[in-house]
Amino acid sequence: MEVSAHADTESTDVGVTTGFLARKLGVSPTTLRSWDRRYGLGPAVRPDGRHRRWSHGDVEMVQEMCRLTASGVPPAEAARAAKEHARTADTAAPGPTPGPAPTAAPAPADEHSPAARARAAVSATAQVSHSGTGLPLGDVRQECRGLARAAVRLDAAAVQRQLTAVLEAYGPAVAWEEVMMPTLRAVGRKWETSGDRYVEVEHLLSWHIAATLRHSYVRASSSAARPDSSPVLLACLPGEQHTLPIEALTAVLAERGVPALMLGGAVPAEALLASVRRTGPSAVVLWSQSRSTASLALARHVAATRWGMRGARTRSAVLLCGPGWGRSGEAGLLRPTGLRDALRMLPAR
Incomplete structure (x- = not known):
């Protein structure tokens, strides 16, 4: 069913339909019906023989439910807090009509508020495996x-x-x-x-x-970093497209003021070797997600590549990162087990 052109300006006295509210909140109509059935988070008024209409107060209650569940509160706890929030709003002293609920994160709640109690319940059950x-x-x-x-x-x-x-x-x-x-x-x-x-x-x-x-x-x-510092070069091996782990490492290096040269996914061998010779990195991080992309021959070639001025040529430390390399080490190559381990192995600056 199409939403009419004036749906966005529909009065809260008239209310909005389930489909419109679902689109507004970014959830499915099935989710709203499930919350109504399980937790009683439905329209307060249900006209006989007509589609359910959600009033301004109903909308605010469900918005609170969405906000709490998105912050990690279990649905049952969030529903109780959302309903109590709605009851508190209904009994509040009269005043100017409030505008629509903000979409940005709200100010921190009082420690005794329903939302705060719901978050405390999450902390108390943080080790429960059911999500x-x-x-x-x-x-x-x-x-x-x-x-x-x-x-x-x-x-x-x-x-x-x-x-x-x-x-x-x-x-x-x-x-x-x-x-x-x-x-x-x-x-x-x-x-x-x-x-x-x-x-x-x-x-x-x-x-x-x-x-x-x-x-x-x-x-x-x-x-950022000191311009005279040698960068850490990060790259995925040829055929490897999983970049997120080395993007995380790149962000951490930037936070610590360490210059990074991120080449991204599936870097050809020739381009990788040329980059090492041109930039003289202090370390080279090679990511492989699967055994099919891990190449010890290429890693050894990178480790053997010398750069710098004649008479003072040097090599880069090479870190083999990712599950594709397996667990065994390789002489002359570093094999960190995770991000923090890689940070420890990088040359001191």
């Missing part, structure tokens, strides 16, 4: 649960708000290792076991993570 999303998250931070819920709903705005908030709160290293990567892995596992469902969720989440990490890099590098 409410159908994703196998396991024991993770509550931010993973909020991010997963937003991604499964394909709520791009909420995904971006969650990622931005996590990055600003914890920095790129913790954000990647403890929120972004666990959520991506859970989506990937669900994709593999559900007959190619959730592909769209993985693509949405990956795109927003990449955008967030690149924004972090650009913001940090604008004040």
Whole structure:
């Protein structure tokens, strides 16, 4: 059913339809009906023989539900808090008619408010493995649960708000290792076991993570590093397209004032070797996601490449990053187990 041209200006006395509200919030009509059936988050007035209409107060209640679940609050706790929020608003002293609920993150709630109590409940149950999303998250931070819920709903705005908030709160290293990567892995596992469902969720989440990490890099590098420092060169091997892990490392290096030269995915061998000779990097990070792209011959060639002035030529440290390299080490090559390990192995500046 098409929404009429004046739907956006429809009076709260008349109310809005379920379909319109679903589009406004970025959720499906099925989700709204499920919340109504399970938690009683439905229209207060239901005209007989007519489509349900959601009043201004109903809309604000469901907006609060969306905000809380996107921040990691379990749906049942969020529903209780949203209904109490609505009751509090109904009994508040009369005053000027409020405008629409803001879409930006609200000011921190009082510690005794319903929202604050709901968040406290999440903290108390942070080790519960059930995420409410159908994703196998396991024991993770509550931010993973909020991010997963937003991604499964394909709520791009909420995904971006969650990622931005996590990055600003914890920095790129913790954000990647403890929120972004666990959520991506859970989506990937669900994709593999559900007959190619959730592909769209993985693509949405990956795109927003990449955008967030690149924004972090650009913001940090604008004040960046010493121009006389040798960069860390980061590249995926030929045929390898999985760039997110080294994008995370690039963002962390920028945050720490370390110059980075990020070449991205599937870098041809000749281009990689030419870049090493031209830039003289202090270290070269080679990412391989699968054994089919890992090339020890190329890694050895990079490690043997000398650069610099004649009589003072030197080599770059080479880090083999990613599961494609397997667990075994290689003489003369460094094999970090993760982002923090790679940071420890990079030459001191």
